[in-house]
Amino acid sequence: MIETRRQFHHHPEIAWTEFLTTQTIVNRVRDLGFKTVVGKALFDTEHALGREPKVIEEAMQRSLKLGMNPQLLKELEGYTGCMAIWETGRPGPVTALRFDIDCVNVEENHDATNEANREGFDSECSGLMHACGHDAHAAMGLAVAHWIHDNADTLKGTIKLIFQPAEEGTKGAAGIAYSKNLDDVDYLVGGHIGVAAKLHEVAVIRSGFLATTKMNVTFTGVPAHAGAAAELGRNALMAACSAAMQIMGIARHGQGDTSVNIGTISAGEGRNVVPVHAKMELEVRGKNNEINRYMQETAERMIKGSAESYGVQYKIDIMGMATDIHSDEDLSDILEAEAKEVPTVQKVFDITSCTGSEDCSLLMQTVQKHGGKATFFYYGCNHHGHHKGNFEIQDTESMPEGFEIFVRMLQRLNSN
Ligand SMILES: [Zn+2]
Known part of the structure; x- marks a missing residue:
């Protein structure tokens, strides 16, 4: 998980151009035996917002030069992201976990004060940086996929891992929210590293976002x-x-x-x-x-x-x-209880208002409209401020905590 996060960090891709990131995701989850939804099928394309055709075309050409499989590129139909579906074959709820995968237009600090520079995985793309931690989100999703594969016998129902492109600028979620891909989802859990949670803290977002x-x-x-x-x-x-x-x-x-x-x-x-x-x-x-x-x-x-x-x-x-977020109380209570069980987590607290925006809110709203339940949480890191060149996440300490909470939620909701 850490190694994959560092690979993503080394080669960040901006909204709707995450072709190489998507390739890594698709190859891994297919190898593990997941079904996948990719390309236009992942979206209501009318609502796939903020796509700039010239930027996307250039990214596709660049990706080919950097080792993109032409066949997969064709399959993606110009659209990044992936939904990985695990069907256990046993009746049970459909649980979706959401991980966003895009980077930010920020120049990374290439000096020894930056943990990525010290370890040699700082961004090789000038003007682009995973300065919001979505590299960690994507890698965590893959680690959860691996866990699902290894623990398949203990699970029931269906698990959908949503690797969402283009969160920055709140572009990517609307297309998925308006597609049919969430129609059967009973539970949706989304998370974000950092923000208002420091290292070894977890915040449950009860309501908030603008x-x-x-x-x-x-x-x-x-x-x-x-x-x-x-x-x-x-x-x-x-x-x-x-x-x-x-x-x-x-x-x-x-x-x-x-x-x-x-x-x-x-x-x-x-x-x-x-x-x-x-x-x-x-x-x-x-x-x-x-x-x-x-x-x-x-x-x-x-x-x-x-x-x-x-x-x-x-x-x-x-x-x-x-949109704004209103997490379901009982699902949030479960998340809070599970977070408290993670041995290294020192503090768990509620947030009821926050002034950023997060397009997972649209996915949550869709699931809730169908009668499903949704919640969102922060797993902490000491980040020095999001969207800045010195953003950092202490991946070896922060990521295992986020991972464990996602896994614990699956154990609670989809245990056989
Ligand atoms: Zn973010």
């Missing part, structure tokens, strides 16, 4: 000579700026937390041309779906109004989404 929508907006105007005939132009740059100023000032919601960020604006062609193109990347968040919808709809109205003011066209693409 609902969020990620949007790309493009404005298209009309070019004109900026001096000689500015009146004939339609200014996309100004429409974007106007929208940005308004959106950052959306009135706050009285019923709960909100946040908004205009992350990027790029616009214009040249100093003396009325700008024709503008692109804006933004996100809104809210305490729950309703409050997030208020933020999203208000932002959309401001985008529309700004486009109208400046006489330009606009287009909004939804690039990612997540």
Whole structure:
């Protein structure tokens, strides 16, 4: 598990480009005797959000050069991730465990203060790093697969291991949530390393996370000579700026937390041309779906109004989404009790509100809508801050604890 995590860490892959990571996963679980769902079958492709065709195509070509099996690449149909299914042949519940697998756009610290550098497994891909620990998640999923194989006689029902791509930017889960792959799931357990849990701590997320929508907006105007005939132009740059100023000032919601960020604006062609193109990347968040919808709809109205003011066209693409989490109490109680049984775990605590976003929430929501139960937890590490170049997880100490909790949940829910 540790060695595999370090391999993933050495070669991180960003959202929707996790082809080599997926190859490792698919080969391992197939060797162990799991059935697999890969490619388009894993998703409702309409809801596979934030996919950038050029980035994906380049990643596929690069993967081939780096040893990707062409046949498997064809089988993946341009989609990363994998669901590994173990059928015990004995009646029992369907339990799904979720592990995300993508990296972050962060440059790793390549010096001796970084544990990955000291051990020689720091990122070989410039500008990319597993700075959120999803390398550990993926490797842990494979270790759980191995355990299932070795302990198959002790299990009943069906176990689905979801290796989800593209969690960063909350892009990947919606496609799986809207697919048919979770229809039969009775229990779903998701986890994340670090965050609010220090090394040897476990946090049970009873409720929390913010609902969020990620949007790309493009404005298209009309070019004109900026001096000689500015009146004939339609200014996309100004429409974007106007929208940005308004959106950052959306009135706050009285019923709960909100946040908004205009992350990027790029616009214009040249100093003396009325700008024709503008692109804006933004996100809104809210305490729950309703409050997030208020933020999203208000932002959309401001985008529309700004486009109208400046006489330009606009287009909004939804690039990612997540909802808030409400874990089921009884399943969370089981998780809490099991975490307390892990000998090296020193502290187990509840979290009832947190302000990040996590798209496992969409998978949980789907399972809960069908009458299934879901919960989410953190297994700790001393990380110095997620999405930073000095992020680290003390893998030899932290990962066995996360692994043991997942395994204990299977023993509780699917014991023969
Ligand atoms: Zn993460």
